[in-house]
Amino acid sequence: MKILFINGSPNKDGNTVFLAKILLGSKSYETLNLVDYKIYSYGQNYPDDQFSEVVEKIKKSQIIVIGSPLYWHSMSGAIRNLLDRFYGYIQEGELSSKDLYFIFQGAAPTKEQFAAGEYTIKRFSELYGLKYKGMVSNEEKAKVLSKEL
Numbered sequence: 001m002k003i004l005f006i007n008g009s010p011n012k013d014g015n016t017v018f019l020a021k022i023l024l025g026s027k028s029y030e031t032l033n034l035v036d037y038k039i040y041s042y043g044q045n046y047p048d049d050q051f052s053e054v055v056e057k058i059k060k061s062q063i064i065v066i067g068s069p070l071y072w073h074s075m076s077g078a079i080r081n082l083l084d085r086f087y088g089y090i091q092e093g094e095l096s097s098k099d100l101y102f103i104f105q106g107a108a109p110t111k112e113q114f115a116a117g118e119y120t121i122k123r124f125s126e127l128y129g130l131k132y133k134g135m136v137s138n139e140e141k142a143k144v145l146s147k148e149l
Contacts, residue, residue, distance in 0.1 A: 003029035004061035008068040008079035010035045016067040019103045022142035034078040042084045051085050063099045070106025096129030103136045
């Protein structure tokens with residue numbers, strides 16, 4: 001079973017990655033650091049855009065873990081941009097049968113910030129047919145969800 005961890009943090013060894021390691025444990029997985037990809041904004045069209053490469057990796061995976069630090073009261077711009085780009089590119093339900101986990105962490109998040117981020121990921125999951133499995137916001141939640149993977 002192919003697992004893809006999409007790291008939306010510019011830090012390749014930060015808290016988002018730390019929680020992913022706990023969630024995924026000893027399972028084999030591929031890490032995709034969005035900071036290494038050129039993914040332009042919705043509506044832009046440049047020949048070096050790598051959005052389609054990311055989508056192909058998602059399509060080839062059975063389990064997708066999207067990780068984001070909490071910046072400016074929301075998910076990182078890299079993740080937000082990735083989600084925005086799906087509009088019109090992927091058909092509704094096209095990613096059905098895949099599981100999605102969401103890592104969302106920050107230094108001093110509020111329950112409202114967590115709720116807003118989870119709402120976005122749940123709606124994204126529903127639209128594209130992903131089975132949303134839950135949100136990891138700390139080590140304890142990562143350990144609990146890890147048992148279900």
